[in-house]
Amino acid sequence: MRRNKLCKFILSFVLVVGAIVSTAVDWNTTHLFNPAWHPHARFHDALFLLFLDATTLVMLWLLWRRSTEPAVAIKAVALYSAAVWTPFLYIEALIPGTSLLASADVPVLRVAGMVLAPNLIIAIVMIVLTIAGYWLARDASADA
């Protein structure tokens, strides 16, 4: 039971921090209020942020509500988190002309020839925490 709570805490942390960081990083002149962006691109950024914040609240409710099937909520939240964060890993490859970096002067980390943008590092941390949280919950269910 304690491990289940720890897992829910980890997943909640991923949800809340993901929403806060995304909103804080985008709600400024580098993204949402960037005069160089087309108004429709800014509209889509706002749409993403408001959708993310709203669905985060829904996921938190799903995770912590009384339920006879708590494992379903944990699985749904883990899949939701994966859906939010894994696109950071492949969007550039999938859609030509897109970039992880808001501008060319954003410094990146280069490790073994790989370019790691700050948002990519955050996404990787979130994915690792999601996997760890889900795995701990699975292990707790197996023990029960």
Added chain:
Amino acid sequence: MVLLLPALAEAHTGGSDTGLMAGLMHPVFGPDHLLAMISVGVVSVQLGGDNIWRIPLAFVGAMMVGAVLGLQQVALPYAELGIAASVLVLGMGIVIAHRGMSPWPITAHVAFFGALHGYAHGAEIPRSVSPALYTLGFVISTSVLHIFGMIIGEVATMQGWLSKGLRFTGAAVTASGVAFLLQSFSGTA
């Protein structure tokens, strides 16, 4: 990778998200911060019960108080020595902590050391970044490190040999704390 992160944090000077990124990276690139914060998570799980939340919250809460002092550039002599000592003490915590022992001595130490770590974060704020976003960044980053520590502590409960291994790791962290302390002494001498 950890050694390369300062450049990432310091060089990110454009746009209003810079404070957040600098704050996120700050606790990660200092090995003393890194070890202490992961250790807090490990110890909290070892003590069990409500301590899983209470101890990290004590660290983060005190860290924010310390950060305010650091941001105000209040003089706090020997803060670096205290941070080095935190690694030593928290490493010892990993070695000795177990369910059933009183959590309050460790909680008090954790809060004290949290204030010192926060002071260092606050005092080392890069110029021209938002203090609020910078603080939000290192609070999030610290919480992530606590959670990694909790995961390590929880995984160690699954097998006896992992639990023993964790105690040895605690001893290694303590040895690192001694090294940091000697380094700090030589720096202040």
